[in-house]
Amino acid sequence: MATLEERFKAFVKLGEFLRNFRPAENTGNEAYEELKQVLRQARLKNGWFSEDNLHHAIAAWGDLLTPENLNTWISSYPVQDEASGEIAIIMAGNIPLVGFHDLLSVLITGHTAKVKLSSNDKDLLPFLMRKLTEFEPRLEGQVQFVEGILKDFDAVIATGSDNTSRYFEYYFGHKPHIIRKNRNSVAVLQGNETQQTLSALGEDIFHYFGLGCRSVSKLFVPESYDFKKFFQAIEPYKKLIDHHKYHNNYDYNKAVYLMSEFPFLDNGFLLLKPDENYASPIGTLFYETYDSKTQIKDKLTADQNKIQCVVAEGISPVEVAFGQTQKPSLTDYADGVDTVEFLLKT
Known part of the structure; x- marks a missing residue:
């Protein structure tokens, strides 16, 4: 030993x-x-x-x-x-x-x-x-x-x-x-983010094709949020559409949304769909609007058992900086459960 x-x-x-x-x-x-x-x-x-x-x-x-x-x-x-x-x-x-x-x-x-x-x-x-x-x-x-x-x-x-x-x-x-x-990660946008901040968010969304629990699968945005700036910032990630499995998922989900007449936005490699759920499919990012900081803070607290990471600035006491979800430290335990503490009691 x-x-x-x-x-x-x-x-x-x-x-x-x-x-x-x-x-x-x-x-x-x-x-x-x-x-x-x-x-x-x-x-x-x-x-x-x-x-x-x-x-x-x-x-x-x-x-x-x-x-x-x-x-x-x-x-x-x-x-x-x-x-x-x-x-x-x-x-x-x-x-x-x-x-x-x-x-x-x-x-x-x-x-x-x-x-x-x-x-x-x-x-x-x-x-x-x-x-x-x-x-x-x-x-x-x-x-x-x-x-x-x-x-x-x-x-x-x-x-x-x-x-x-x-x-x-x-x-x-x-x-x-x-x-x-299952847990998913979310990002809270306030409408005043810089292009650099939004581009960093692209890393949180697209790394590992969005398959990880630390991958952002849903955005919370203010009412009447304009996604044009967001789409411009994530344009460097459009190369993902060249990956056949990602492309197939994107095409499939787009076809489903069109046939079902669901509303969505599309930039050619990512679908943005209004949805209250957290786990979005590959090639899709769900979003939901909020009307005040108090409302979104209450929402995140109520759903904390469904959420792995909150990417935000000045919203949550446990928030992660933009672009950092795929760079956890050794103390960032999955689901917030301290594995070492558990093992020391075993």
Whole structure:
């Protein structure tokens, strides 16, 4: 069993490995050539895992796994050298490495992990765990990737949809658990945003094709808001329409809205539809109007269990700056549930 210091150093080395990855370089380096091959396999198996998105996920975790970030994160908890729990992790596969934070939390607290990967993301995480074990051989056996039924575990962390959460509750409700449901992110516009601010919002909307829970799927705008400035600011993201899966979703949703005679706005690569729901389909952004700050603040408070991030300025006490939803810190826990605190009680 690796000590806390050894586990810490292993993740620091993994972060350094990821930061030094240069897709167009590293030629001849065996480890990086293997990583390139793993990324190619991931792209072939999942059409949503574009080269840009995979590289973004690698770079993001490289930036997070520094001695400073890890120490700031973990030093506030009473983590010991050893823990005896076996933690089952059921991972989503909507964006690359979406379950890495859960696995990091389990290992850094000294537990062992039994991981059930999503069929949409089965290549990258096992590769990173092999590298981690190379950096610290005493972590060998701390992670088991399970294909069949999960058995013999002390607690579970499961991520899925509102539908799958009901199954998770049925099968795992008798164990200590974190069960995550659908959440979406929103942005609140006040009409005085600069082009730079609105362009940054495009990153929150379009990165990972809008598939992540931190992706903005709905706008709240003032009554009579003019979307012309917004459309101008997001024009640089029109290249997404060249991605066949995104294009197909955009075309399909547009056809549905036309046949159903739903009102919507269209700039050629994004549909804006008035809708009270939060989870908009790919290629579509829902919007809803508000008439006062008090009204929108009350709305966000009432629906907080449906919302992952609020992108705004001066609206919410937990708001995220424009352009920052896809750059979470280690303390930005999904659904606001502190995973490390949960694990330390297990």
